[in-house]
Amino acid sequence: MLKVLNLNCGYGESSVLRGLSFELKEGEVLSLIGPNGAGKTSGLLCLMGLVDCHGGDIFFKDKNITSLPSDKRILEGLAVVPEGRRIFPNLTVFENLMAGGHILTSEECEKGILKSYEYFPILKERKNQKAGLLSGGEQQMLAVSRGLMVNPKVLVVDEISLGLMPKMVDECYKVLKKLKDEGLSIILVEQNTEKALEFGDKIIMLEAGQIVWEGDSVTATKENIVQKIFT
Numbered sequence: 001m002l003k004v005l006n007l008n009c010g011y012g013e014s015s016v017l018r019g020l021s022f023e024l025k026e027g028e029v030l031s032l033i034g035p036n037g038a039g040k041t042s043g044l045l046c047l048m049g050l051v052d053c054h055g056g057d058i059f060f061k062d063k064n065i066t067s068l069p070s071d072k073r074i075l076e077g078l079a080v081v082p083e084g085r086r087i088f089p090n091l092t093v094f095e096n097l098m099a100g101g102h103i104l105t106s107e108e109c110e111k112g113i114l115k116s117y118e119y120f121p122i123l124k125e126r127k128n129q130k131a132g133l134l135s136g137g138e139q140q141m142l143a144v145s146r147g148l149m150v151n152p153k154v155l156v157v158d159e160i161s162l163g164l165m166p167k168m169v170d171e172c173y174k175v176l177k178k179l180k181d182e183g184l185s186i187i188l189v190e191q192n193t194e195k196a197l198e199f200g201d202k203i204i205m206l207e208a209g210q211i212v213w214e215g216d217s218v219t220a221t222k223e224n225i226v227q228k229i230f231t
């Protein structure tokens, strides 16, 4: 589904991520773990075409998308739920979802919104409320739904559990699990390493812009890799 080969990215002259390679199959979850500033968000944004790629290749469904602009990547089936949610606080829930579907036809948009309400019934109840008045957890659900509006094949999710109480985190993960079971591939960046290991099939640990460990989540858990590497 997605194949990344030796990806390098950065801002202007400075390179913040080097040599990121991985393969992601349908319905698979990759968790990216690493300390602040490791380059996780930059890597995700580079995949989406929003941060400069300094080298390497990105293949999506066997097509090289490395130089495609971000809107074209979205149309191909890549979507992102950004760090910090980035919803529009002064727009209603419904309007935020519509904004997520701005590249879609009105029929596709309607379908996407109905699907969002099905995954997150609370969003239906709050559809006419300003998004800024939602709780943190509800805002995160809205951010996920907005990403899902384009009916992606791969969803890139940056720090979904940040600032949420455990119950809300579990609720968000319940939906991600359902989406995974339906065949969605997910790339997850998580501070919550327990969730990242539990939910990820594959794990990549980054430090200072480079891979310091990669493998499957069973090995990472069994061998206590997170503690070994990051403490």
Ligand SMILES: Nc1ncnc2c1ncn2[C@@H]1O[C@H](COP(=O)(O)OP(=O)(O)OP(=O)(O)O)[C@@H](O)[C@H]1O
Pocket (backbone or CB within 6 Å): 011, 016, 034, 035, 036, 037, 038, 039, 040, 041, 042, 043, 083
């Ligand atoms: N817009 C930008 N311009 C220049 N440098 C940036 C920019 N955004 C991030 N950086 C730098 O890139 C490096 C990696 O940052 P990035 O946000 O990708 O890390 P991260 O792993 O997501 O960290 P965190 O866990 O804090 O979110 C950092 O040194 C950061 O200062």
Ligand SMILES: [Mg+2]
Pocket (backbone or CB within 6 Å): 040, 041, 042, 083, 158
């Ligand atoms: Mg980040």
